[in-house]
Amino acid sequence: xxxxxxxxxxxxxxxxxxxxxxxxxxxxxxxxxxxxxxxxxxxxxxxxxxxxxxxxxxxxxxxxxxxxxxxxxxxxxxxxxxxxxxxxxxxxxxxxxxxxxxxxxxxxxxxxxxxxxxxxxxxxxxxxxxxxxxxxxxxxxxxxxxxxxxxxxxxxxxxxxxxxxxxxxxxxxxxxxxxxxxxxxxxxxxxxxxxxxxxxxxxxxxxxxxxxxxxxxxxxxxxxxxxxxxxxxxxxxxxxxxxxxxxxxxxxx
Numbered sequence: 001x002x003x004x005x006x007x008x009x010x011x012x013x014x015x016x017x018x019x020x021x022x023x024x025x026x027x028x029x030x031x032x033x034x035x036x037x038x039x040x041x042x043x044x045x046x047x048x049x050x051x052x053x054x055x056x057x058x059x060x061x062x063x064x065x066x067x068x069x070x071x072x073x074x075x076x077x078x079x080x081x082x083x084x085x086x087x088x089x090x091x092x093x094x095x096x097x098x099x100x101x102x103x104x105x106x107x108x109x110x111x112x113x114x115x116x117x118x119x120x121x122x123x124x125x126x127x128x129x130x131x132x133x134x135x136x137x138x139x140x141x142x143x144x145x146x147x148x149x150x151x152x153x154x155x156x157x158x159x160x161x162x163x164x165x166x167x168x169x170x171x172x173x174x175x176x177x178x179x180x181x182x183x184x185x186x187x188x189x190x191x192x193x194x195x196x197x198x199x200x201x202x203x204x205x206x207x208x209x210x211x212x213x214x215x216x217x218x219x220x221x222x223x224x225x226x227x228x229x230x231x232x233x234x235x236x237x238x239x240x241x242x243x244x245x246x247x248x249x250x251x252x253x
Contacts (some may be wrong), residue, residue, distance in 0.1 A: 022055045022103055022116040033061035039159035043119065048164050052098070053120040060086065062112040064139060083111035084138040084150055093131040095123040095164055123164045128244030131160045163244070166196075176246075177239055183251035186228040190237060190248075193221050197241040205236050227252050 035058040037043065046052035064078040087108040091100070098121030102109075109115050134156045140148040177192035193199060202215040204225070212235065215225055227235070230252045237248045 022118045024057055024103060024114040024116040033059045035059075042160060043162055045163040045165060046123065047166060048123055048126045051120075051122045053118060055116055055118050057116045058114070060109050060111055060113050060115070078139050078141070078151075078153075081142070082140040082148070084140050085110045087136045087138070088133065089136055089154070090134040091131060092134075093129050095121070095125060095127070095129050095162065097121045097123045098162070119162070126165050126242070127163075129162045129164070130158060131162065132156055132158050133160075165242075177237075177248055179237060179248050179250045183253040184227055185253060186226070188225050188227055188237075188250055189222055190225060190239075191222045193217065193223065193239075195219060199239060199241045201238075201240045203238045203240075205238060207234050 035056060037056065043054055043056075061083055063080060063082050066076075066079055085108045088102075094100070098119065100117060100119045103116045134154070136152050136154050138150050138152045141151045143149045177190065179188050179190055181188070190202070199217040202217055203211055204213040204215070204227075205211055212230065213225070215223070225237075232253050234249060234251055237250065239246045239248070
């Protein structure tokens with residue numbers, strides 16, 4: 001849980017007068033902070049030409065923690081400071097025909113509050129749509145001899161995506177690509193492959209992005225890949241198909 005928490009908290013805080021409503025899930029109220037689903041699980045895939053609707057629940061953190069700040073140097077400077085609120089200033093990347101709405105009319109969520117939002121629409125063009133969220137985060141900074149003062153910091157986050165495919169492709173995407181075992185010592189098994197996805201390449205890279213191995217896609221839904229000659233470390237399986245590119249991380253030990 002790093003910067004995706006901020007992404008999840010703020011992604012749905014932009015309102016639309018036509019937005020569908022949602023009610024925050026009571027089962028998330030006792031959480032410290034977080035978002036459900038997160039950017040690893042992501043949103044369920046949709047089909048072009050078919051109405052789509054999904055909810056996201058979240059709990060806003062009460063202060064900036066190392067997990068919330070992640071590697072953002074600006075956010076790290078505010079660790080320990082109370083969070084007053086988040087306000088979305090713009091979201092880019094949604095397919096044409098989609099919109100989103102927050103569960104409060106102000107589209108501003110205070111620190112420690114629960115919320116939810118609905119993503120809905122009917123898209124016509126298949127593809128993978130990465131989402132970029134621009135927000136203003138207001139943090140209370142303790143100023144000597146003055147007291148807590150609000151400071152608003154503009155920033156942007158990514159991590160969520162929406163995949164639109166044909167009915168057959170969406171059925172396959174419900175079972176996402178996966179690698180096991182992970183960590184691996186001699187071989188990995190890549191699952192979730194399908195001819196419906198029209199996979200054009202499978203490339204294994206290291207942490208520096210160097211291509212270690214290229215694998216020819218086959219007709220089976222899974223394949224074994226020998227990694228016994230790989231040095232210990234972190235590697236990535238990059239799968240390119242009709243709707244974009246998926247990346248899976250695995251550890252060789």
